[in-house]
Amino acid sequence: MGARPFMKVLIVGGGGREHALAWKCAESPRVDRVYVAPGNAGTALENKTSNVPVAAHDIDALLAFAKSEDIALTIVGPEGPLVAGIVDRFAAAGLSCLGPTKAAARLEGSKAYAKEFLERHRIPTAGYSTFTRESFDPGALLAQRLPLVVKADGLAAGKGVAICASHADAIAAATGMLEGKFGAAGNTIVVEEFLSGEEVSFIALAHDQQVLPLATSQDHKRRDDGDRGPNTGGMGAYSPAPIVTPEVHGRIMREVIEPTLRGLRLDGNPYTGFLYAGLMLAPDGTPNVLEFNCRLGDPETQSIMMRLTSDLPGLCAAAIAGRLQGATAAWDSRAALGVVMAAGGYPESFRKGEPISGLEAAATMPGKVFHSGTRMDGGRIVTDGGRVLCAVGLGATVSAAQGQAYDLVRRIHWNLVQYRRDIGYRAIARECLQT
Numbered sequence: 001m002g003a004r005p006f007m008k009v010l011i012v013g014g015g016g017r018e019h020a021l022a023w024k025c026a027e028s029p030r031v032d033r034v035y036v037a038p039g040n041a042g043t044a045l046e047n048k049t050s051n052v053p054v055a056a057h058d059i060d061a062l063l064a065f066a067k068s069e070d071i072a073l074t075i076v077g078p079e080g081p082l083v084a085g086i087v088d089r090f091a092a093a094g095l096s097c098l099g100p101t102k103a104a105a106r107l108e109g110s111k112a113y114a115k116e117f118l119e120r121h122r123i124p125t126a127g128y129s130t131f132t133r134e135s136f137d138p139g140a141l142l143a144q145r146l147p148l149v150v151k152a153d154g155l156a157a158g159k160g161v162a163i164c165a166s167h168a169d170a171i172a173a174a175t176g177m178l179e180g181k182f183g184a185a186g187n188t189i190v191v192e193e194f195l196s197g198e199e200v201s202f203i204a205l206a207h208d209q210q211v212l213p214l215a216t217s218q219d220h221k222r223r224d225d226g227d228r229g230p231n232t233g234g235m236g237a238y239s240p241a242p243i244v245t246p247e248v249h250g251r252i253m254r255e256v257i258e259p260t261l262r263g264l265r266l267d268g269n270p271y272t273g274f275l276y277a278g279l280m281l282a283p284d285g286t287p288n289v290l291e292f293n294c295r296l297g298d299p300e301t302q303s304i305m306m307r308l309t310s311d312l313p314g315l316c317a318a319a320i321a322g323r324l325q326g327a328t329a330a331w332d333s334r335a336a337l338g339v340v341m342a343a344g345g346y347p348e349s350f351r352k353g354e355p356i357s358g359l360e361a362a363a364t365m366p367g368k369v370f371h372s373g374t375r376m377d378g379g380r381i382v383t384d385g386g387r388v389l390c391a392v393g394l395g396a397t398v399s400a401a402q403g404q405a406y407d408l409v410r411r412i413h414w415n416l417v418q419y420r421r422d423i424g425y426r427a428i429a430r431e432c433l434q435t
């Protein structure tokens with residue numbers, strides 16, 4: 001990486017993804033300080049790491065901090081600041097900030113734009129229509145096959161998607177969004193056909209046409225065991241995803257990642273940063289794009305970072321500088337599996353401020369507990385969000401990693417904690433078939 005032997009890194013965000021990024025950056029011998037804005041109780045306790053009391057969306061304050069502290073590399077965790085143009089602002093000030101420009105981040109910021117982009121560049125995705133309040137025609141929905149998927153166009157914290165089993169439900173969901181249920185994010189809606197298959201996350205680090213795929217991963221979005229119950233930000237994940245065989249990997253690169261990066265360049269918006277494609281693998285293996293994210297996923301990042309053995313700041317700096325050609329990332333050959341521990345009631349209403357016990361005992365055990373919604377309260381660590389912790393285990397198999405993760409989970413407790421008991425079950429079933 002550049003000429004600076006010891007550098008300061010700034011991580012923007014305060015969740016489990018950012019804890020994992022900060023922890024991995026702090027491991028780098030070339031990094032002497034990691035700042036996390038705003039961070040959480042977990043990042044506050046990490047080696048070489050400090051929290052900065054600045055919100056992830058406060059781009060002015062982040063920029064002022066990065067200038068005053070001579071930050072050599074900023075890595076942005078959440079989509080909000082990227083869609084708002086943080087990378088453009090940092091670049092204009094001559095600062096290195098990893099992520100797409102505001103124009104390229106529209107791939108996540110607007111689902112209607114992403115669908116139009118996918119269609120125009122012939123990248124596989126579900127058939128769709130878009131509507132505004134003025135153009136909405138309930139009759140057009142009645143003609144569509146069920147189930148129907150109704151999505152708010154803009155950022156809605158993962159909540160703006162309704163899978164509707166009846167036309168009445170679809171019309172109600174569409175009307176709710178158009179009438180402001182998700183604020184301006186629902187001024188435009190996308191109605192698309194339901195795709196069946198198995199979902200996978202595919203994440204690559206990119207600089208224009210240069211691309212370095214990360215280790216594969218898969219997450220569990222539903223709250224309850226057996227992938228039932230309401231959609232959440234993610235209740236657990238593992239890496240690698242056995243469903244992504246070398247053949248599937250090749251198809252995703254050729255049919256999704258490469259044409260997407262090519263399309264962005266053709267459109268005049270070359271992409272730099274982590275590109276996350278949420279895919280539904282059809283029974284015939286077609287990788288249909290459900291969504292793009294312009295950043296890493298949470299909780300996939302926690303499992304992916306547990307396996308990364310290369311220097312993370314070095315890879316990020318190579319992406320910003322356009323030196324990814326020929327770059328490789330090394331991965332621990334073991335599987336990693338993370339179980340999210342959430343507050344009772346999540347993803348609806350939940351309590352904050354519950355004291356968490358068992359973290360010190362867990363810190364002496366194999367594996368790693370990443371914090372999401374936690375804060376220090378006096379000398380104690382208390383809950384401060386819906387998703388509170390992610391306990392990650394490593395093992396020779398997904399099954400062994402799962403055992404290690406749940407050993408950690410069983411050590412930790414707070415009032416009304418909830419978590420799934422079956423994270424990784426599909427991968428473990430595949431492992432059983434192979435042995």
Ligand code: AMP
Nearest residue numbers: 126149161192193194195221278290291
């Ligand atoms: P999105 O934010 O667009 O990824 O949607 C959130 C979740 O809704 C996805 O992770 C899928 O589980 C589900 N979903 C979205 N679009 C579709 C679709 N066209 N068919 C089936 N499930 C979908």
